[in-house]
Amino acid sequence: MVSLLKFQRSNLDSRRGPWHQLTTIAGILSLSLLFALSATVSAQPSDQGKTSLRGKPQQIDEELRLLLKQTIEDSDSFEDRYDAEVWLVSKQNNLKKYIKDPEERMDVLRRIHRAARRADLQPEIVLALIEVESHFNRFAVSRVGAQGMMQVMPFWKNEIGHPEDNLTEIDTNLKYGCTILKHYMNKADGRLMEALARYNGSYGQYWYPRRVMDAWEKHWR
Known part of the structure:
Protein backbone atom coordinates (compact mmCIF):
# COMPACT_ATOMS: atom_id res chain seq x y z
CA MET A 1 0.00 0.00 0.00
CA VAL A 2 2.80 2.42 0.93
CA SER A 3 4.60 1.58 -2.29
CA LEU A 4 1.46 2.32 -4.28
CA LEU A 5 1.10 5.73 -2.61
CA LYS A 6 4.73 6.58 -3.34
CA PHE A 7 4.23 5.56 -6.96
CA GLN A 8 1.10 7.70 -7.29
CA ARG A 9 2.82 10.74 -5.71
CA SER A 10 5.85 10.30 -7.95
CA ASN A 11 3.64 9.92 -10.98
CA LEU A 12 1.71 13.08 -10.04
CA ASP A 13 4.91 15.12 -9.55
CA SER A 14 6.22 13.96 -12.92
CA ARG A 15 3.01 15.13 -14.62
CA ARG A 16 3.25 18.56 -12.98
CA GLY A 17 6.61 19.10 -14.61
CA PRO A 18 9.62 21.27 -13.79
CA TRP A 19 7.64 24.53 -13.87
CA HIS A 20 5.54 23.46 -10.88
CA GLN A 21 8.69 22.44 -9.00
CA LEU A 22 10.32 25.82 -9.69
CA THR A 23 7.17 27.61 -8.54
CA THR A 24 7.12 25.62 -5.31
CA ILE A 25 10.79 26.39 -4.63
CA ALA A 26 10.22 30.08 -5.34
CA GLY A 27 7.31 30.16 -2.92
CA ILE A 28 9.38 28.56 -0.18
CA LEU A 29 12.22 31.05 -0.74
CA SER A 30 9.76 33.98 -0.66
CA LEU A 31 8.30 32.83 2.65
CA SER A 32 11.78 32.40 4.11
CA LEU A 33 12.74 35.92 3.04
CA LEU A 34 9.52 37.34 4.51
CA PHE A 35 10.17 35.71 7.90
CA ALA A 36 13.76 36.98 7.89
CA LEU A 37 12.65 40.56 7.15
CA SER A 38 9.98 40.42 9.84
CA ALA A 39 12.54 39.33 12.41
CA THR A 40 14.89 42.13 11.37
CA VAL A 41 12.21 44.83 11.67
CA SER A 42 11.10 43.53 15.05
CA ALA A 43 14.66 43.73 16.33
CA GLN A 44 15.18 47.40 15.40
CA PRO A 45 15.67 49.60 18.51
CA SER A 46 13.48 52.66 19.07
CA ASP A 47 14.46 55.83 20.90
CA GLN A 48 10.90 57.16 21.03
CA GLY A 49 9.59 57.44 24.56
CA LYS A 50 12.90 57.14 26.40
CA THR A 51 12.71 60.82 27.31
CA SER A 52 9.34 61.62 25.82
CA LEU A 53 6.66 63.95 27.10
CA ARG A 54 4.01 61.72 25.55
CA GLY A 55 4.31 58.86 28.01
CA LYS A 56 6.34 57.92 31.05
CA PRO A 57 9.75 56.77 29.78
CA GLN A 58 11.13 53.41 30.75
CA GLN A 59 14.20 55.16 32.15
CA ILE A 60 13.88 58.64 33.64
CA ASP A 61 16.45 61.20 32.48
CA GLU A 62 18.04 61.93 35.87
CA GLU A 63 19.72 65.14 34.71
CA LEU A 64 16.41 66.50 33.47
CA ARG A 65 14.62 65.44 36.66
CA LEU A 66 17.09 67.38 38.83
CA LEU A 67 16.94 70.40 36.54
CA LEU A 68 13.14 70.49 36.72
CA LYS A 69 13.22 70.16 40.50
CA GLN A 70 15.66 73.07 40.82
CA THR A 71 13.70 75.26 38.40
CA ILE A 72 10.36 74.76 40.14
CA GLU A 73 11.79 75.31 43.61
CA ASP A 74 14.01 78.29 42.71
CA SER A 75 11.32 80.64 41.45
CA ASP A 76 12.74 83.64 43.36
CA SER A 77 15.79 83.71 41.09
CA PHE A 78 13.79 84.86 38.05
CA GLU A 79 13.86 88.52 37.00
CA ASP A 80 12.79 90.31 33.85
CA ARG A 81 15.93 91.72 32.22
CA TYR A 82 14.53 94.24 29.77
CA ASP A 83 11.38 96.01 28.75
CA ALA A 84 9.37 93.75 26.41
CA GLU A 85 6.60 96.19 25.50
CA VAL A 86 7.65 96.48 21.85
CA TRP A 87 7.73 92.70 21.59
CA LEU A 88 4.32 92.37 23.24
CA VAL A 89 2.68 94.80 20.85
CA SER A 90 4.23 93.11 17.81
CA LYS A 91 3.01 89.63 18.82
CA GLN A 92 -0.44 90.30 20.22
CA ASN A 93 -2.15 90.58 16.83
CA ASN A 94 -1.33 86.98 15.92
CA LEU A 95 -2.63 85.78 19.27
CA LYS A 96 -6.12 87.27 18.75
CA LYS A 97 -7.18 84.10 16.96
CA TYR A 98 -6.71 82.07 20.14
CA ILE A 99 -7.26 84.59 22.96
CA LYS A 100 -9.98 87.17 22.35
CA ASP A 101 -9.68 89.28 25.51
CA PRO A 102 -6.96 91.95 25.08
CA GLU A 103 -5.89 91.98 28.73
CA GLU A 104 -5.67 88.21 28.93
CA ARG A 105 -3.79 88.15 25.64
CA MET A 106 -1.14 90.60 26.84
CA ASP A 107 -0.85 88.79 30.16
CA VAL A 108 -0.25 85.42 28.46
CA LEU A 109 2.35 86.94 26.15
CA ARG A 110 4.15 88.52 29.09
CA ARG A 111 4.26 85.20 30.96
CA GLY A 148 -1.56 72.60 29.60
CA MET A 149 -0.18 75.00 27.05
CA MET A 150 3.11 73.16 26.56
CA GLN A 151 1.53 69.70 26.97
CA VAL A 152 3.66 68.42 29.83
CA MET A 153 3.17 64.86 31.08
CA PRO A 154 2.03 64.73 34.74
CA PHE A 155 4.54 62.04 35.77
CA TRP A 156 7.22 64.76 35.97
CA LYS A 157 5.49 66.22 39.04
CA ASN A 158 6.10 63.07 41.05
CA GLU A 159 9.60 62.64 39.66
CA ILE A 160 10.70 66.00 41.08
CA GLY A 161 8.71 65.73 44.30
CA HIS A 162 5.96 68.24 43.46
CA PRO A 163 2.81 66.14 43.05
CA GLU A 164 0.70 69.14 44.08
CA ASP A 165 1.73 71.24 41.06
CA ASN A 166 -1.09 72.24 38.73
CA LEU A 167 -0.01 71.92 35.10
CA THR A 168 -3.05 73.87 33.89
CA GLU A 169 -1.68 76.91 35.76
CA ILE A 170 0.11 78.95 33.11
CA ASP A 171 3.33 79.85 34.93
CA THR A 172 3.82 76.32 36.27
CA ASN A 173 3.26 74.76 32.87
CA LEU A 174 5.64 77.21 31.21
CA LYS A 175 8.36 76.52 33.78
CA TYR A 176 8.13 72.79 33.16
CA GLY A 177 7.88 73.09 29.38
CA CYS A 178 10.64 75.66 28.92
CA THR A 179 13.00 73.82 31.27
CA ILE A 180 12.45 70.57 29.38
CA LEU A 181 12.94 72.21 25.98
CA LYS A 182 16.13 73.94 27.16
CA HIS A 183 17.45 70.61 28.46
CA TYR A 184 16.92 69.06 25.05
CA MET A 185 18.57 72.07 23.37
CA ASN A 186 21.65 71.46 25.49
CA LYS A 187 21.51 67.73 24.81
CA ALA A 188 21.33 68.44 21.07
CA ASP A 189 24.23 70.94 21.23
CA GLY A 190 21.91 73.75 20.17
CA ARG A 191 20.34 71.94 17.21
CA LEU A 192 16.78 73.22 17.40
CA MET A 193 15.19 70.64 15.09
CA GLU A 194 16.61 67.77 17.12
CA ALA A 195 15.60 69.40 20.40
CA LEU A 196 12.02 69.84 19.18
CA ALA A 197 11.85 66.20 18.08
CA ARG A 198 13.08 65.10 21.51
CA TYR A 199 10.52 67.35 23.20
CA ASN A 200 7.75 65.70 21.22
CA GLY A 201 9.12 62.20 21.81
CA SER A 202 9.71 61.62 18.11
CA TYR A 203 13.52 61.75 18.07
CA GLY A 204 14.85 60.75 14.66
CA GLN A 205 11.76 62.08 12.86
CA TYR A 206 11.18 65.63 11.68
CA TRP A 207 7.45 66.00 11.03
CA TYR A 208 6.93 67.68 14.41
CA PRO A 209 9.88 70.14 14.23
CA ARG A 210 8.68 71.15 10.76
CA ARG A 211 5.21 71.92 12.12
CA VAL A 212 6.70 74.13 14.84
CA MET A 213 9.00 75.92 12.41
CA ASP A 214 6.11 76.46 9.98
CA ALA A 215 4.12 78.11 12.78
CA TRP A 216 7.14 80.24 13.67
CA GLU A 217 7.63 81.30 10.05
CA LYS A 218 3.97 82.22 9.53
CA HIS A 219 3.03 83.83 12.85
CA TRP A 220 5.85 84.50 15.31
CA ARG A 221 9.07 85.25 13.46
Missing part, protein backbone atom coordinates in the same frame (compact mmCIF):
# COMPACT_ATOMS: atom_id res chain seq x y z
CA ILE A 112 5.53 83.32 27.91
CA HIS A 113 8.18 85.94 27.23
CA ARG A 114 9.37 85.84 30.85
CA ALA A 115 9.47 82.03 31.06
CA ALA A 116 11.30 81.68 27.75
CA ARG A 117 13.94 84.27 28.68
CA ARG A 118 14.50 82.69 32.06
CA ALA A 119 15.21 79.40 30.33
CA ASP A 120 17.43 81.16 27.76
CA LEU A 121 15.08 80.28 24.92
CA GLN A 122 13.75 82.38 22.06
CA PRO A 123 10.21 83.44 23.06
CA GLU A 124 9.15 83.21 19.42
CA ILE A 125 10.05 79.50 19.29
CA VAL A 126 8.12 78.88 22.49
CA LEU A 127 5.10 80.66 21.01
CA ALA A 128 5.28 78.48 17.90
CA LEU A 129 5.58 75.32 20.00
CA ILE A 130 2.56 76.29 22.11
CA GLU A 131 0.51 77.01 18.99
CA VAL A 132 1.23 73.50 17.70
CA GLU A 133 0.81 71.79 21.08
CA SER A 134 -2.35 73.38 22.47
CA HIS A 135 -3.45 76.46 20.50
CA PHE A 136 -2.79 78.40 23.72
CA ASN A 137 -5.43 76.45 25.64
CA ARG A 138 -4.21 76.19 29.23
CA PHE A 139 -6.73 73.42 29.93
CA ALA A 140 -5.76 71.26 26.95
CA VAL A 141 -5.32 67.56 27.68
CA SER A 142 -3.98 65.18 25.04
CA ARG A 143 -5.19 61.62 24.47
CA VAL A 144 -2.16 60.36 26.42
CA GLY A 145 -2.65 62.78 29.32
CA ALA A 146 -0.25 65.65 28.50
CA GLN A 147 -1.53 68.85 30.07
